[in-house]
Amino acid sequence: MSSAATSYQPVQVLESTRLLYDFLRTPAEYENHLERYSSGLIFRLGFGKTIKTGNEELVRRIMHVVHTVERVASPGAYLVDTFPTLMCLPAWLAPFKQELGRLHKEELGLFRQLQDDVRQEMKDGKAPQCWERTFLEDQAEYGLSSDEGAYVVGTLFEAGAGTTAAAMMSFLLAMVHHPVWQARLQHEIDTVVGPQSIPGFNHMPSLPTVRAVVKETLRWRPVTAGGVPHQLVKDDVYNGLFLPAGTNIHANQWAIHRDNLYPDPETFNPARWLEPRYPTYREPLTTYPTIQNFSAFGFGRRICPGMNIAERSLNLLVARIAWAFNISKARDERGREIAVPLYDYTSGFNVQPKRFTFDMKARSEDKARMVERAMREAETEDPLAGR
Numbered sequence: 521m522s523s524a525a526t527s528y529q530p531v532q533v534l535e536s537t538r539l540l541y542d543f544l545r546t547p548a549e550y551e552n553h554l555e556r557y558s559s560g561l562i563f564r565l566g567f568g569k570t571i572k573t574g575n576e577e578l579v580r581r582i583m584h585v586v587h588t589v590e591r592v593a594s595p596g597a598y599l600v601d602t603f604p605t606l607m608c609l610p611a612w613l614a615p616f617k618q619e620l621g622r623l624h625k626e627e628l629g630l631f632r633q634l635q636d637d638v639r640q641e642m643k644d645g646k647a648p649q650c651w652e653r654t655f656l657e658d659q660a661e662y663g664l665s666s667d668e669g670a671y672v673v674g675t676l677f678e679a680g681a682g683t684t685a686a687a688m689m690s691f692l693l694a695m696v697h698h699p700v701w702q703a704r705l706q707h708e709i710d711t712v713v714g715p716q717s718i719p720g721f722n723h724m725p726s727l728p729t730v731r732a733v734v735k736e737t738l739r740w741r742p743v744t745a746g747g748v749p750h751q752l753v754k755d756d757v758y759n760g761l762f763l764p765a766g767t768n769i770h771a772n773q774w775a776i777h778r779d780n781l782y783p784d785p786e787t788f789n790p791a792r793w794l795e796p797r798y799p800t801y802r803e804p805l806t807t808y809p810t811i812q813n814f815s816a817f818g819f820g821r822r823i824c825p826g827m828n829i830a831e832r833s834l835n836l837l838v839a840r841i842a843w844a845f846n847i848s849k850a851r852d853e854r855g856r857e858i859a860v861p862l863y864d865y866t867s868g869f870n871v872q873p874k875r876f877t878f879d880m881k882a883r884s885e886d887k888a889r890m891v892e893r894a895m896r897e898a899e900t901e902d903p904l905a906g907r
């Protein structure tokens with residue numbers, strides 16, 4: 521696993537502590553809290569800034585851009601995706617060109633502002649270590665213009681914020697529907713971690729069920745369900761089918777994850793990564809399952825560069841949430857269970873379960889107090905406190 525990603529672990533510990541604290545206070549706002557975690561993580565790493573509530577002006581602007589990208593990048597969102605000759609139309613005859621031009625301006629303006637902030641802080645000798653600072657320090661070596669650099673860092677944010685949160689929403693949905701797997705997770709965590717500590721990265725080699733639940737969540741409900749389209753740079757043949765250069769290929773993750781390799785594919789079944797009777801089982805369980813070489817993160821030279829960060833986030837969050845909370849179906853005022861749809865997802869480039877109602881309660885008073893204490897300590901020790 522990449523050593524750069526290992527150096528980000530303390531930030532993930534800190535931000536995940538805040539997530540537990542937020543869940544403790546307002547569990548119904550779970551979508552905001554997960555988005556705050558994932559955007560807060562990348563904001564620190566990318567720009568050396570913190571996000572406390574998710575309602576900060578800059579964050580709202582950037583999340584608006586993220587959701588816009590998810591919409592417009594969705595395959596077939598515009599007619600020009602299907603009929604590329606429409607690109608020849610002048611802008612005044614092509615509303616899609618006007619709209620995308622305006623969105624590009626909005627996005628670039630935001631990325632420039634974030635870069636300018638760090639540039640100014642560097643001049644003042646106050647810039648914390650972050651990706652934007654690394655780019656500005658070594659810009660000549662990278663051979664990129666300032667706008668290109670602003671885009672590289674900015675798109676890391678775009679690609680990393682929504683995806684991690686979406687995967688975690690599918691995890692919560694899985695727990696609501698599969699209490700047996702929640703119990704297995706909690707049993708493993710309680711045995712390995714014990715009552716006196718909150719799960720951390722040091723526990724991960726001994727938590728194969730946690731890693732299996734993460735991997736199965738991404739298989740069962742892939743975030744980029746339709747895959748990210750790629751264009752062939754040269755002619756190719758696939759299963760006897762000739763594909764000329766220039767063809768757009770969608771590696772459809774939803775279909776790939778329902779291949780024969782995965783018996784009974786519609787069932788959320790982390791055992792397929794834990795038991796030798798399944799074709800996907802791999803030893804040793806101190807290492808496997810991992811999300812390395814897994815179709816959920818794409819393929820080839822454009823494979824997700826954030827997968828090591830994502831893997832660490834998902835493992836840590838799943839372990840910590842299962843350690844701290846019981847997740848279950850909620851009940852209405854007459855005591856009847858409130859039904860939760862098994863499959864009611866948003867459509868678009870990234871998909872996530874539409875908002876659903878469920879219960880998330882601390883497993884004990886002790887655990888709630890430990891989270892509160894950890895939050896106070898995290899705030900005191902935060903190297904970016906006050907930023």
Ligand code: HEM
Pocket residue numbers: 562675676677679680681683684687743744748816817818819820821822823824825826827829830
């Ligand atoms: C659960 C979380 C995540 C999932 C499921 C995911 C999935 C993907 C997929 C499927 C691709 C397209 C790969 C291809 O074109 O074949 C991709 C690209 C990308 N991801 Fe992720 N990702 C996640 C988290 C992250 C994080 C945390 C970051 C940043 C820190 C990130 C940054 C990127 C970037 C910059 C690209 C574009 C790479 C390129 O085109 O060269 N991703 N991701």
